[in-house]
Amino acid sequence: GEDVEQSLFLSVREGDSSVINCTYTDSSSTYLYWYKQEPGAGLQLLTYIFSNMDMKQDQRLTVLLNKKDKHLSLRIADTQTGDSAIYFCAVPGGSYIPTFGRGTSLIVHP
């Protein structure tokens, strides 16, 4: 089945850019997703990218997709303390069911 890997922690200073990386194994995905989970809350769809795109920009968020290396990244520009959360990469496999990574805890300090 699909395997999705993310680093567990990222610590950045307020105002800097954050880059959260994700690698996956199954190449049959159509859309790839980033979800955000704030403490005690549910999974909020942050952004997504269609598999025939290399890049998608949405305000402070930039998603990069390298299909050859099966690598997905999320860049948050001008990171704010309110961006502190767990970020999950989710990649649908051959059955279209999203498989989630373990999540990257983003810690933003002043």
Add this chain to the structure above:
Amino acid sequence: EPEVTQTPSHQVTQMGQEVILRCVPISNHLYFYWYRQILGQKVEFLVSFYNNEISEKSEIFDDQFSVERPDGSNFTLKIRSTKLEDSAMYFCASSARQGLGYTFGSGTRLTVV
């Protein structure tokens, strides 16, 4: 913005008891899912449901689990005899099309004591 609604937000139950977790998916969505997240661990797929039947399930979804769409709006997950290790956050999700646009609810935290 349409939402997936889950109730209750938190449920405490004794080991061995049956629980039913409820979800109201987005009204024009056709595909429904349950996931769970044990504290500090991955979000794990449990089951998907389409056209009034289970379309896929994981190894976690054993005979203790069942899903139902009892009417046109609700989607439920039943755990027949809860175990301590069933304690987790359970997320319901729905999508209009397969492989596209999954919307998650805010979850039900199940605590088995």
